[in-house]
Amino acid sequence: MKVVVIGAGIGGVALAKRLTRFSTDIQVTVIEPNVSHDFAPSFLWLLDGSRSAAQISRPTATIAEWGVELISERVTAVDTEARMVTTTGPTVGYDELVVAPGAEMTFETIPGLDSASSFYSKNAAAGLSEKLLGFEGGDVAIVVPSMPYKCPAAPYESAFLIDHFLRKRGVDARVRIHTIEPQPMPVAGPVVGGRVASMLKQRGIGFHPNQKLVEVDAAAGTLRFEGSDDRFDLLIAIPAHRPPAFVRDSSLAGPSGWIPVDSRSLRAADGVHAIGDVTAIQLANGKPLPKAGVFAHEQAHVVAGNLIATAKGAEPRARFAGHGSCFLETGSGKAGIAKGDFYAEPDPRVKMFPPSRLGHFGKVLFERRWLKQFG
Ligand SMILES: Cc1cc2nc3c(=O)[nH]c(=O)nc-3n(C[C@H](O)[C@H](O)[C@H](O)COP(=O)(O)OP(=O)(O)OC[C@H]3O[C@@H](n4cnc5c(N)ncnc54)[C@H](O)[C@@H]3O)c2cc1C
Structure with a gap:
């Protein structure tokens, strides 16, 4: 065959x-x-x-x-x-x-968005890493302009990691997330979303849900949302997925x-x-x-x-169960884990385990095992 x-x-x-x-x-x-x-x-x-x-x-x-x-x-x-x-x-x-x-990913859906940095490809992430090393302080805006996008935790992970990295560098920065979503990781339900929102709050990371981005003016450093404007010194965006x-x-x-x-x-x-x-x-x-x-x-x-x-001429019996987990790196060598049954009815049953060193080590192992198969 x-x-x-x-x-x-x-x-x-x-x-x-x-x-x-x-x-x-x-x-x-x-x-x-x-x-x-x-x-x-x-x-x-x-x-x-x-x-x-x-x-x-x-x-x-x-x-x-x-x-x-x-x-x-x-x-x-x-x-x-x-x-x-x-x-x-x-x-x-x-x-x-x-x-x-x-x-496929694109920034062409919103005028001016192609000026944003990103971390949704290896080259984009490497470029953003250089910018973060040279960043001298100010407003860091992370924007989620559309859904769906890969890895619902990634924008939040990026906010935690960037905030931690800039603090360690002694840079005076204010990290904010502007998202079209009503809450973090909506598919995981209100409890998990609420937990992530309160972790952001504890870290002093701004969280602005239900914001529809209309235009970016890179020269002026402004973001125009439906009904409000905001400013940035460094703009990071999740590309539209199609x-x-x-x-x-x-x-x-x-x-x-x-x-x-x-x-x-x-x-x-x-x-x-x-x-x-x-x-x-x-x-x-x-x-x-x-x-x-x-x-x-x-x-x-x-x-x-x-x-x-x-x-082999046998009956194909394997079935996808809809179970999965996702890491949420928070910096300082710790990660939370959201884990559950996404096929549960009437809603996915997802549990959030708080950030721990074990969680971070889980993600390190996940990476190690994946790359090891290439020899
Ligand atoms: C920043 C980031 C963090 C993430 N973190 C996690 C995480 O912690 N845990 C997790 O589970 N997931 C995570 N993800 C999501 C995960 O990477 C994707 O969901 C996963 O890679 C999807 O696998 P896939 O095989 O469907 O597609 P991909 O892995 O994207 O592979 C698709 C392949 O198809 C090729 N291709 C595209 N078009 C064509 C074509 N026309 N002809 C031939 N080949 C083509 C591409 O070149 C690519 O190699 C993350 C993603 C990002 C961007």
Whole structure:
């Protein structure tokens, strides 16, 4: 059986690893244009200098050593009728396709927003780290202009880490978050959101929910929201996330452009599964399952198990349970953990464990285990 995987991010790599490790009946082809595999959860550690860019990246080509055929091209179209994938290089046929290209990110949605710094890519985070090192004080505004975005905890983690880093440097800075969300991490419910909001308050970090950003004037250092204005000396923004163009243009796209899948099997169409950030999974409370690596990873294992079973002629029985956890780094070598059952009804059941050294060590282990598989 020939399985083609689009994308070698967290989902694509976890899937390729499983398939090559546990099956000899499957020929795996991965299509991925990026030569560097960057571990996104560690971008936050570039900000405070805990990691260098080289420490959190590995060559994508390593996966070819697992027995994967790696095509270093970009997918431009998918034809699910003909079971063919068009790329910037060859056209590739498949028996089973797994779509895992993550999300595309852009600052073009709001006038002036492209002047903002960010930490949503390795290069952006490395650039922001330089700015923080040279920052002489003033207002640091972290803006969440739209949803959905990857890792609901990341803007809050960045606020804690940046605040801690600038205090340690002895810089007089005021860190603020302006978000379109009604509370931090809304999918986790009001209790977890309230806990994070009170942690921000204790640290003197401003929190401004329900703010819709309309325009940025970089020269004047002003942010225009619907109904109010604010100022900044350093602006950091979370980019808008959208499905990759080839997904939006394909028969796989749902009304939002993301790919609707069966919430348990991740099946998107005949011979097609989708995993990770590109999927749209609606929870019992109507909110979408957050875009997070822990889910992409677990979904990859479910799909791999089912493809291995199918290749053997067995019943594909693996099901995604919707369980996951997420770290919230707070500085001083501590992290909180939000952990729970996101498929619980009528709302996700998520518990927040307060910041501890153990929490931070959990994230270090998570990083170590991920990068170790590249040798
Ligand atoms: C700052 C930050 C912190 C985060 N922290 C955490 C955390 O602590 N815990 C957690 O669980 N998650 C975290 N995440 C989220 C996590 O990184 C993503 O949810 C996860 O990477 C999604 O996996 P994926 O495989 O769906 O997509 P990705 O990992 O984004 O991989 C997609 C791959 O597809 C490739 N691709 C894109 N388009 C094409 C195309 N046309 N053709 C071929 N290939 C293509 C891309 O180059 C990429 O390599 C964080 C994210 C960020 C940005």
